Each structure stands twice: as structure tokens, then as C-alpha cells.
Amino acid sequence: MARTVAALRATVRHHSARFERAIPLIASENLLSPYAKEMLISDLHSRYAEGLPGERYYEGNEDVDTIERVTLDLARRLFRCSFADVRPISGTVANLAVLKALTEPGDLVGTSRLADGAHISSAGFGAFGLRGVKPVYYAWDPERMTIDVPRTREILRAVRPKTCLFGLSLFLFPMPIDELRPTLEEIGARGWYDGAHVLGLIAGGEFQDPLREGCTVLSASTHKTLPGPQHGILLAEGADPALAKKLESGAFPGVTSNHHLHAMAALAVSLAEHLEFGREYARATVRNARALAQALHDRGFDVLAADLGFTRSHTIAVRVEREGGGEAVARRLAEVGVITNKNLLPGDTSPKHPGGIRIGTPEVTRVGMGEREMVRLAEILDGFLHRGRAAETVAREVAELKAGFTTLRFCFGAGEAAYRYYDLVGRDPA
Ligand code: DSN
Numbered sequence: 355m356a357r358t359v360a361a362l363r364a365t366v367r368h369h370s371a372r373f374e375r376a377i378p379l380i381a382s383e384n385l386l387s388p389y390a391k392e393m394l395i396s397d398l399h400s401r402y403a404e405g406l407p408g409e410r411y412y413e414g415n416e417d418v419d420t421i422e423r424v425t426l427d428l429a430r431r432l433f434r435c436s437f438a439d440v441r442p443i444s445g446t447v448a449n450l451a452v453l454k455a456l457t458e459p460g461d462l463v464g465t466s467r468l469a470d471g472a473h474i475s476s477a478g479f480g481a482f483g484l485r486g487v488k489p490v491y492y493a494w495d496p497e498r499m500t501i502d503v504p505r506t507r508e509i510l511r512a513v514r515p516k517t518c519l520f521g522l523s524l525f526l527f528p529m530p531i532d533e534l535r536p537t538l539e540e541i542g543a544r545g546w547y548d549g550a551h552v553l554g555l556i557a558g559g560e561f562q563d564p565l566r567e568g569c570t571v572l573s574a575s576t577h578k579t580l581p582g583p584q585h586g587i588l589l590a591e592g593a594d595p596a597l598a599k600k601l602e603s604g605a606f607p608g609v610t611s612n613h614h615l616h617a618m619a620a621l622a623v624s625l626a627e628h629l630e631f632g633r634e635y636a637r638a639t640v641r642n643a644r645a646l647a648q649a650l651h652d653r654g655f656d657v658l659a660a661d662l663g664f665t666r667s668h669t670i671a672v673r674v675e676r677e678g679g680g681e682a683v684a685r686r687l688a689e690v691g692v693i694t695n696k697n698l699l700p701g702d703t704s705p706k707h708p709g710g711i712r713i714g715t716p717e718v719t720r721v722g723m724g725e726r727e728m729v730r731l732a733e734i735l736d737g738f739l740h741r742g743r744a745a746e747t748v749a750r751e752v753a754e755l756k757a758g759f760t761t762l763r764f765c766f767g768a769g770e771a772a773y774r775y776y777d778l779v780g781r782d783p784a
Pocket of ligand 1: 381382445473
């Protein structure tokens with residue numbers, strides 16, 4: 355078994371080195387700051403603390419109570435809201451906690467279709483199915499890549515769901531919550547926003563602010579545009595004590611037992627760093643997404659929503675049927691070190707043959723790339739996918755572009771290695 359462990363360590367080092375050389379463009383990924391990473395390997399990882407601060411089921415939790423109170427306070431400050439719960443251990447788990455709090459099995463819940471960019475939580479085979487609620491799908495406007503408001507008003511008035519979920523995994527533009535708010539009020543539905551993808555942009559003032567636009571509850575994962583640990587969060591504004599209690603009991607004992615204390619402490623660091631650097635980071639992330647979209651469009655790529663400026667978030671969508679289809683293009687790009695994912699786009703007829711790729715700028719922005727690097731990246735992709743440049747040459751160009759950008763920005767302790775786990779703890783296992 356010693357050999358197995360050695361091999362596992364070597365594989366992890368190989369993975370880290372690969373990503374250090376690569377240009378990761380997955381819209382749902384980001385890099386954790388050195389101080390946040392330190393929390394993940396602390397003793398907290400080994401402990402239990404079910405419940406809330408001051409109401410634990412285990413002894414020895416005095417420092418955990420302090421950490422959780424600080425995390426809650428930072429979350430409420432960053433999102434300017436009265437309620438936070440930092441115990442869900444992922445975005446999907448946060449969504450399950452909300453479903454438990456807001457719905458009963460058999461309820462109808464408004465949401466978007468997977469093909470229009472919704473997260474799998476909304477699917478019958480995902481969290482919706484687990485809670486036994488039934489989706490009521492909003493109408494979609496593929497030109498504007500957002501909800502079709504007039505048609506959706508009609509659907510909501512006809513079906514009258516009690517809860518309406520807004521949020522996407524292919525999230526280019528804000529959702530028209532403000533416009534739908536009167537209809538939600540008319541039918542007595544509560545607005546719920548899954549902000550996993552855009553959480554750091556919301557906090558940085560670069561996207562819509564759902565808690566002030568008509569949603570009572572905001573659920574999210576904490577590791578996308580908010581560059582925190584893989585974890586979850588619940589936030590609410592205007593929730594009465596009964597709803598707050600339901601959300602808390604949705605989180606525990608509803609969908610968690612222990613809540614991963616090391617990740618919670620890492621989240622506290624990330625929230626504090628976002629209070630300090632989040633505005634600048636969010637602005638740079640959106641600026642880079644738009645710059646990359648424009649540069650790809652200028653080179654003949656079919657970037658969606660060109661008439662609307664491509665995106666107002668960290669994400670762009672590129673239809674790549676001419677280049678070989680989403681699956682083949684994403685795979686070819688990975689071979690030269692550009693990491694993206696195949697993605698269904700509006701109009702695709704088979705989930706097995708996605709026509710596009712999704713590209714996100716959270717990570718490249720975090721390591722300090724700017725608009726100049728986005729243009730260079732577009733040149734590299736154009737050379738590879740349109741002009742037949744050899745994979746070996748392109749892989750070298752990708753590594754050269756990345757070479758100057760392997761340390762983190764927008765965090766305390768910046769300058770420490772971003773990708774090398776062992777550098778962080780000061781020992782090399784080799
Ligand atoms: N599956 C993630 C994404 O890539 O969007 C969200 O959980």
C-alpha cells in the first residue's frame with residue numbers, strides 16, 4: 355500500500371503541475387488563496403461541531419464557535435443581508451436545504467430548463483427530484499440568452515408555483531427578476547436565486563443584486579467567481595424568524611450532519627479577502643470575459659450574444675459546430691493545455707452532441723491576466739482551430755503565455771505559489 359500512496363502523491367503533483375502550465379477556463383472553477391488553503395489542512399478538518407455556535411452537540415468547540423460567528427458576520431457584511439448559514443457543504447446541498455425549507459413534496463417550482471443553462475439541481479434526476487417537487491419551466495429568449503418575460507408571466511399566472519428559482523450554470527446576463535417581481539407578488543410566489551456562478555460578481559457589485567431585486571433567499575456554492583473553498587452558503591434578506599428557522603433546520607439536520615469546519619474557516623478567509631479585493635477582482639473578471647469574447651468574435655468564432663456585448667458575467671459561450679462540435683473542440687483544446695467544457699447551447703437537439711463550449715475567466719483573472727492576454731489567447735485559439743497550427747507548437751504557446759501568471763492576486767499573502775500544494779506547507783515529498 356505504501357507504493358499506492360506514493361503513486362497517489364505523484365499523481366496529485368502531476369495534476370498540479372499540469373494546471374500550473376495550463377490555461378484553465380472552466381467557468382465554475384477558481385483558485386483558493388494561500389491562507390484559505392491553510393485552513394483546509396488545519397486540525398479543524400478532524401473535528402465535529404453539529405448545530406450552531408453556543409448550541410453544539412460536542413465539546414471542544416469554543417474556537418469553532420468563534421470561527422463560525424466570524425464567518426457568518428463576514429457573509430452578512432459582504433452580501434448586505436440579515437441572514438446567513440454557512441453549513442451547507444456544497445451548492446447542491448445548499449439548494450436541497452432551501453427546497454426543504456421552502457417547499458413540500460408535490461409542489462410546483464418555477465425554474466429554467468437544463469438546455470437553457472440551468473443547473474442540474476432543477477432536474478428530476480437532481481435536487482428537485484429528491485425533494486419530489488415538479489419544475490415549471492420559464493420561457494426562454496435564445497437571442498437575449500435570458501428569460502422571455504412576457505411569455506413567462508403567462509406561464510406563472512396559469513400555473514401559480516409557490517416558489518420561483520432563478521439562476522444558471524451558463525450565466526451570461528442577469529435574470530429579469532425585477533420585471534417578474536410584480537407577477538411573483540400577484541401569484542404569491544417567493545423568489546429564490548441560485549447565485550453559485552455569479553456570487554463573487556454580486557458581492558463585487560458587478561452583477562444584479564438578487565436580494566434587493568425580489569428574491570428572499572440566495573443559495574450558492576462558494577468556489578466560482580467567489581474564489582473560496584468548495585463549500586455552500588445560504589443568504590436571505592427580509593426572511594421572518596420562522597423562515598430563518600426553516601432555512602437553518604434545512605441546513606442542519608436537514609442536509610448536513612457535521613459541516614466541514616476546515617472549509618468553513620477557509621470560507622471566512624475568502625469572504626474577508628473578497629471584502630478587501632472583491633470589487634477590483636469582479637470588475638477585472640467581467641472585463642476579461644468581454645475582451646476574450648470580442649477577440650474571438652474578431653477572429654471568426656461564433657460567440658453567442660454578439661449584439662448584446664457577449665456577456666455581463668465571467669462566462670462566454672461559443673458555438674463551435676464549424677470547428678468540430680463542443681465535445682471534439684473541448685478535447686482538442688485540453689490536449690494543448692486550454693481547459694474548457696463542452697456545453698449545450700440553445701437550439702441543440704441532443705444532449706450527447708453539445709454544439710458549444712463554455713469559457714470562463716475567473717481563474718485567469720485571479721492569476722493576473724488582463725485584456726492583452728485575452729487577445730493573445732484568442733490568437734492562439736484561432737491559430738489552432740482555424741489555421742491548422744500544429745498541436746505541439748500551440749501547446750508551447752499556451753505554456754509560454756501561462757508562464758508569467760502562476761501566482762495569485764486579489765488575496766492576502768499573494769505571491770505564494772498558486773498551484774503547488776507542497777510549497778504552501780513548506781515540504782517537498784519528492
Ligand atoms: N457543474 C457546475 C458547473 O460547471 O457549472 C456547477 O455546479
